[in-house]
Amino acid sequence: MAWLQREIRLTARRRGMHLVTDEILAGLDGRDGLAVFRVGVLQLFIQHTSASLTINENADADVRADLARWADRAVPDGAPYFVHTAEGPDDMPAHVKSSLFGCSVMIPITAGRLALGTWQGVYLCEHRDHGGSRTVVATAWGNGPEG
Numbered sequence: 001m002a003w004l005q006r007e008i009r010l011t012a013r014r015r016g017m018h019l020v021t022d023e024i025l026a027g028l029d030g031r032d033g034l035a036v037f038r039v040g041v042l043q044l045f046i047q048h049t050s051a052s053l054t055i056n057e058n059a060d061a062d063v064r065a066d067l068a069r070w071a072d073r074a075v076p077d078g079a080p081y082f083v084h085t086a087e088g089p090d091d092m093p094a095h096v097k098s099s100l101f102g103c104s105v106m107i108p109i110t111a112g113r114l115a116l117g118t119w120q121g122v123y124l125c126e127h128r129d130h131g132g133s134r135t136v137v138a139t140a141w142g143n144g145p146e147g
Contacts, residue, residue, distance in 0.1 A: 007136070008136045009135055010124055011023065012131070013126050015131075017067045018124045020121075028140070039109065040140055040142015042107045044137075045103060045138075046134060048134055049095055049098055050094035075093045075097050094127035
């Protein structure tokens with residue numbers, strides 16, 4: 001069984017849904033970083049409570065914009081029912097959105113490549129106006145060429 005673990009620091013982004021598949025792969029030593037795995041799994045875990053990860057459409061940016069609009073409308077900034085407001089009106093809504101979308105995703109690895117569907121990509125869901133750079137722990141495990 002082979003293992004690989006990297007901390008990947010993602011570029012700071014504005015609020016919204018951002019396709020980060022290539023940035024994740026670059027953090028895994030490029031596309032060759034997964035080459036050791038004949039079959040395996042990649043888990044991505046974001047170390048933040050106001051951002052999240054998900055997998056969705058990788059081709060049409062309208063999907064990312066629509067998801068961001070839906071999330072902002074479903075969980076609005078400054079809603080009067082939020083008590084946790086010490087870090088600003090976007091903080092508690094960001095925590096709720098993070099819980100809704102989730103802090104991790106798992107992707108199969110086949111023949112050294114992510115087994116994403118043709119139209120799938122990894123999204124960083126940035127739920128704050130100024131969230132800063134985000135850290136993702138990427139852990140891959142599985143069988144190499146010999147096993």
